[in-house]
Amino acid sequence: MPASSFISIQDVSKHFGSIVAVDDIDVEINRGEFFALLGPSGCGKTTLLRMLAGFEIPTRGEIFIDGEQMSGVAPYRRPVNMVFQNYAIFPHLNVFQNIAFGLRKDRLAGDELKTRVNNALSLIKMKEFGERKPEELSGGQRQRVALARALVKNPKVLLLDEPLGALDKSLREQMQLELRQLQKIVGVTFVFVTHDQEEALTMSDRIAVMSAGKVLEVGSPDDLYERPQTRFVAEFLGTMNVFDGSVHARDGDSYIVDTRDLGRIRAGVGAQEFSDGEKISVALRPENLKIVNSQTSEDIDGSVSGVMSNTAYFGNSAQVYVTLDGSEQALVVSIQNQDGAASNVAHGSRDITIGWSRSSVLLLKDA
Amino acid sequence: MSLWTRFPLLKGYALVSPAVLLMVLALISPLLLLVGISFTVETGSNDEWAFSLANYEFFFEKSHYVNSLGRSILISTMVACATVLLAYPAAYFIAFHVQQNKMLWLIMITLPFWTSYLLRVFSWKLVLGYNGVVNSGLMWLELIKQPLDYILYNTNAVVLTLAHAWAAFAILPIYVSLQKIDKSLIEAAYDLGENRFRTFMRVTLPLSMPGVVAALLLVFIPTVGDYVTPKLVGGPKGLMIGNLIQAAFGRLDNWPLGAAISVISMVTVTLVVCLYLYGIDRARRLMV
Numbered sequence: 001m002p003a004s005s006f007i008s009i010q011d012v013s014k015h016f017g018s019i020v021a022v023d024d025i026d027v028e029i030n031r032g033e034f035f036a037l038l039g040p041s042g043c044g045k046t047t048l049l050r051m052l053a054g055f056e057i058p059t060r061g062e063i064f065i066d067g068e069q070m071s072g073v074a075p076y077r078r079p080v081n082m083v084f085q086n087y088a089i090f091p092h093l094n095v096f097q098n099i100a101f102g103l104r105k106d107r108l109a110g111d112e113l114k115t116r117v118n119n120a121l122s123l124i125k126m127k128e129f130g131e132r133k134p135e136e137l138s139g140g141q142r143q144r145v146a147l148a149r150a151l152v153k154n155p156k157v158l159l160l161d162e163p164l165g166a167l168d169k170s171l172r173e174q175m176q177l178e179l180r181q182l183q184k185i186v187g188v189t190f191v192f193v194t195h196d197q198e199e200a201l202t203m204s205d206r207i208a209v210m211s212a213g214k215v216l217e218v219g220s221p222d223d224l225y226e227r228p229q230t231r232f233v234a235e236f237l238g239t240m241n242v243f244d245g246s247v248h249a250r251d252g253d254s255y256i257v258d259t260r261d262l263g264r265i266r267a268g269v270g271a272q273e274f275s276d277g278e279k280i281s282v283a284l285r286p287e288n289l290k291i292v293n294s295q296t297s298e299d300i301d302g303s304v305s306g307v308m309s310n311t312a313y314f315g316n317s318a319q320v321y322v323t324l325d326g327s328e329q330a331l332v333v334s335i336q337n338q339d340g341a342a343s344n345v346a347h348g349s350r351d352i353t354i355g356w357s358r359s360s361v362l363l364l365k366d367a
Numbered sequence: 368m369s370l371w372t373r374f375p376l377l378k379g380y381a382l383v384s385p386a387v388l389l390m391v392l393a394l395i396s397p398l399l400l401l402v403g404i405s406f407t408v409e410t411g412s413n414d415e416w417a418f419s420l421a422n423y424e425f426f427f428e429k430s431h432y433v434n435s436l437g438r439s440i441l442i443s444t445m446v447a448c449a450t451v452l453l454a455y456p457a458a459y460f461i462a463f464h465v466q467q468n469k470m471l472w473l474i475m476i477t478l479p480f481w482t483s484y485l486l487r488v489f490s491w492k493l494v495l496g497y498n499g500v501v502n503s504g505l506m507w508l509e510l511i512k513q514p515l516d517y518i519l520y521n522t523n524a525v526v527l528t529l530a531h532a533w534a535a536f537a538i539l540p541i542y543v544s545l546q547k548i549d550k551s552l553i554e555a556a557y558d559l560g561e562n563r564f565r566t567f568m569r570v571t572l573p574l575s576m577p578g579v580v581a582a583l584l585l586v587f588i589p590t591v592g593d594y595v596t597p598k599l600v601g602g603p604k605g606l607m608i609g610n611l612i613q614a615a616f617g618r619l620d621n622w623p624l625g626a627a628i629s630v631i632s633m634v635t636v637t638l639v640v641c642l643y644l645y646g647i648d649r650a651r652r653l654m655v
Binding site for chain 1: 557
């Protein structure tokens with residue numbers, strides 16, 4: 001089947017002996033997209049990336065890049081380049097030679113080679129570092145050299161394997177923005193593997209969430225965060241309160257759902273249809289929950305009372321852990337720290353009521 | 368407070384003293400003695416000695432001596448190169464293609480070393496000899512009518528025997544340096560468009576150079592002074608400097624001469640090693 005999109009992964013599986021690393025995956029990636037493969041370790045995301053690079057050969061299925069079938073094409077003949085997890089900077093070469101490594105074969109004239117390497121060096125803001133040896137570079141600098149070395153080849157697709165995993169937190173946040181900007185400048189399709197959901201949310205145009213060798217959902221960050229279709233995605237992206245429940249009936253534009261922990265509640269109708277009596281999961285984001293008191297003015301369609309068991313103070317916000325009355329289950333509530341709201345709650349009464357609006361209740365299949 | 372805590376340096380000296388003592392007694396003093404003897408000559412019959420450069424003059428006057436030193440350097444260079452060329456593929460195979468039981472493979476490589484060196488040299492004599500395995504095998508295959516008499520008692524036989532004898536000393540350091548190479552560097556080279564051969568030349572080989580250099584030196588330096596192998600399989604044309612040193616200390620009973628040849632040989636080996644290291648360094652820069 002010829003591919004319509006830029007990268008087309010069709011029915012791809014990869015087995016290592018009896019282990020199924022990638023299980024019958026279909027993904028379409030558009031030209032110029034920043035695409036993330038997100039999942040916990042061992043979900044097959046790196047194997048999928050390595051199949052795009054040509055380091056692993058699919059057991060079944062086809063991969064097309066820009067209309068060309070990739071099976072049987074050696075890694076060194078593919079129009080892709082990779083940024084490795086540990087950067088794989090050649091230790092016996094200096095920065096300039098590392099970046100020029102892939103250009104030697106293209107038989108560029110000396111001047112053009114120099115120009116291209118120098119352009120790449122200024123792209124990563126490391127013009128003065130050409131003569132440096134890799135061991136003299138910091139983690140962030142190595143990462144940039146790895147990027148420049150791959151981008152200088154003008155690949156159709158840049159593959160990044162956990163590129164920020166080895167950096168410390170503040171550097172990681174800075175590099176997230178830089179990577180995003182860089183991708184906008186060069187316009188190359190980025191396919192990017194990460195286990196860090198925050199990273200995937202900040203950087204990507206679209207995300208494929210993977211678990212146990214399968215792609216569960218593909219969508220934009222806000223789609224996946226605000227309207228997850230599966231319990232795994234709901235729990236993997238951000239913090240989520242999830243309860244088991246079953247559909248009682250549909251009532252106009254809402255479902256009436258029975259839960260053990262929250263009682264009978266109403267939920268807005270989303271993209272998914274449910275039948276009466278179907279077992280489902282009910283999910284509530286901590287930031288959509290509110291502490292109800294006499295001044296609460298917003299619409300509250302449902303509420304539950306409990307005892308505050310713990311609070312975690314983050315400065316700009318705080319998380320309140322509530323043990324629900326008549327249930328073991330804890331509920332996480334996130335409150336914005338406006339006018340000292342967080343410390344007011346922390347020092348207020350321990351018996352509190354939590355409320356939510358009907359539209360913020362998410363119903364998920366596979367309970 | 369004990370003596371050790373009051374004088375921490377003392378503890379350090381105490382710890383190194385056995386090694387230092389051994390070095391002084393077994394290495395440095397004999398070496399100094401050797402250098403000392405090489406500058407003496409026996410003047411009378413009553414064990415009288417005098418300072419003299421006669422032994423060195425004697426050495427450089429005899430072209431036979433100088434030639435055999437040159438031949439030794441040449442043979443050892445050939446041995447070192449041959450050993451590394453034979454050892455590299457073996458080390459590469461174990462490092463990159465053996466997945467399990469690497470230790471077993473390494474032990475198997477050192478297995479020949481469990482037998483005596485002499486036995487191994489004699490075995491080569493049996494293999495290469497007039498009625499040896501090679502000749503009788505070729506005759507049986509009717510590839511030759513008469514046994515070949517040029518495969519034993521010459522330089523090639525010495526090179527072959529020594530290369531086999533020192534194989535493990537080359538395989539192990541090369542294996543270690545190959546094993547240390549991060550596999551993602553090789554993948555990165557493929558990813559950047561280089562095929563297997565070019566990747567080997569530009570990444571694997573340069574990164575394994577420390578092992579190759581170690582192997583070259585480990586084989587080259589001791590084989591220059593070897594005298595058993597040339598004596599047994601080398602014939603008259605395969606004699607090396609070690610045979611002359613042995614003769615001076617033994618049959619000729621001329622210790623000062625033997626000492627002088629030893630010193631000259633050591634100095635030459637040092638110079639040649641420096642030359643090789645310089646050459647390898649230049650070559651490595653050019654390869655990149």
